[in-house]
Amino acid sequence: MRRGQMEMVGLVMVVVIIILGIVLYLAFSDKSPSLTGKAKDTQTYTSFLTALSETDVPSCGVAFSQVAGACLAGNPSLCDGKDPCVETQKAMREVLRHTLYRQGINYNLSLGKVENVSGCLANASEMYSPSIPVVYPGGGGSGKLTLSICP
């Protein structure tokens, strides 16, 4: 190999090393939440869903999970003739208004067709999306209560 060619190879190697360095620098300067942080947040939002499902809905006198189940099953007898989906929506709205909305978190809490959205765009990717099962009254089926947290 001629001396000129060797110099060119050396130069290319230096350029490759510098590019590699820049790529590594960008990778390590990434400020995205760590795996531990993600696990903790997922646990927090799962506890949010569990606490919500065990909260009593005053207009129906039973737990949210039962009202939500009646909403999914289309059973109007649980809340003295009131639409369980409307009561589910009201309870979800009030809890979210005092918690995630006040903290400035973008969310989408959904139970079938009942949805409460704040700041989550339709095509946005979710950071966390925990869900818990909601069983129909009498155990005839189940749905899912999902909380999506958006960036």
Add this chain to the structure above:
Amino acid sequence: MRRAYTRCVRNARFEKRAQLQSMEPILIVMFLALIIGLLLLFSLRIGDREVEVTATKEASKQDLLLLGRIANLPELSCPKSESAKTYCIDMFKAEAFRQLMKDDDVARSSYYPLLGASEIAVEWIDMDSNGASINKSMVLYDNLNSSGVRPAVAYSTMYNPASPGAARMFATVTIYRRAG
């Protein structure tokens, strides 16, 4: 005349080449310095990141431990019949505990080994049958004398034994601990 000019041009070319050749080691040293600098920077960043990750892990573990302790405190927890999957705080017990921690310094210091230097606050949502709601809160324990605090949040339910219709309300337990 012509010969002298040719010699002059040749000498100039030779000088330019010599200058470039003398610059080569300087350029190589500069590149090496740049590479070594970048490597040092990476190693420092990796070290910082490892420390940060360890600190976050440790803090998360401490937060979870404290939340677990609060949930299992008989002074706060709901009756067995009312405890389900989540943490459940008895409102009457919480009020009595808050009063004790506020009035009795000896009692507060006796809880220090268990709850440490922290502030524990609970907020709950009192909904009525029309769908309206009020946010209520109380500080259960305050033994934190620090300006830089880090909150940890957990969700639970607040049980009101005097309200048979809507006994369990949505609650947020926030633990403030010293940051860093």
